[in-house]
Amino acid sequence: MDVSATAGRSAVVTSIATPIDAGPEHPYLRFAAKHGFTVAAPSVARHLELPVDTDRLSDLFDESRRRWDDRYTVSTHLGAVPEERQQPLCELMGMLEAEAPTGAVELEPMRITPADYRQDIANATQRGSLRVTTLAVERRSGRLAGYTEITGPSRGGRRAHQGGTLVLADHRGHSLGIALKTANIREFALLTDRPCLLTTTNADMNAPMVAINDLLGFRAVESRPLLQRLNT
Incomplete structure (x- = not known):
């Protein structure tokens, strides 16, 4: 704690994993409370079992397309x-933590450079993982409006993670979130020829993303509350 205060930070933030129905008396939460942490943003881990019905994903993508096709393009990239x-x-990846709903926690944007990004891709490839990224680009300006990504095993492993999903505020309300996620999951599912568990985590207050994940068939499996201790 002293290290964070010395560094000029106003709070220490962490998360824990507990059963989905755990209450405040769960040992992990009691331990955290004893050390000054409070729940700042209730969050839930969700799993989707692959393979999935890719035809259904295509149907959902096509349904959303009527709301964005005249303004945006959506493309998916391997690596x-x-x-x-x-x-x-x-820039969007760096904004994710600050843009996503996190309750009482105030997070700063991260600085990620293209060199950092390319090294991350190289590291994933070296580990035997593949990265599938889906982008939404505004036709008129050519600017990036949103993204999502999955990192998962190209061989051996049985677990993949859908990490950041972000649509910039000026581009929300056009079903880009469902378009990005359906295209992304569909492509990853087609590349993966074995059963795999796709994981993601959402804050309870992020209702639009929770609704999308429910529609796609993700099931809630674990509580992942975001905890915070203020440096006073």
């Missing part, structure tokens, strides 16, 4: 995205 998209993608 690194095209070089001209790497800088704007890094």
Whole structure:
């Protein structure tokens, strides 16, 4: 705790995993409370079992398309995205923590460079993982409006993770979230020829993303509350 205060930080933030129905008397939460942590953002881990019905994903994508096709393009990329998209993608990835609903926690944007991004892709490849990224681009301006990504095993492993999903505020309300996620999961499912568990985590207050994940068939499996201790 002293290290964070010395560094000029106003709070220490962490998360824990408990059973989905755990109450405040769960030992992990009691331990956290004893050390000054409070629940800042209730969150839930969700799983989707692959393979999935890719035809259904295509239908959901096509349904959403009527709301965005005249304004945006949606494309999916294996490995690194095209070089001209790497800088704007890094900017969106850096904004994710600050843009996502996190309750009482105030998070700063991260600084991610294209070099950082390419190294991350290289590290994933070396580990035997593949990265599938889906981008939404505004037709008129050519600017990146949103993204989502999955990192998962290209061989051996049985668990993948759908990480950041973000649509910029000016581009919300056009069903880009469902378009991004359906395209992303569909492509990953087609690349994965074995059973796999796709994981993601959402804050309870992020109702639009929770609704999308419910529609896609994710099931809640674990509580992942975000905890905070203020440095006073």
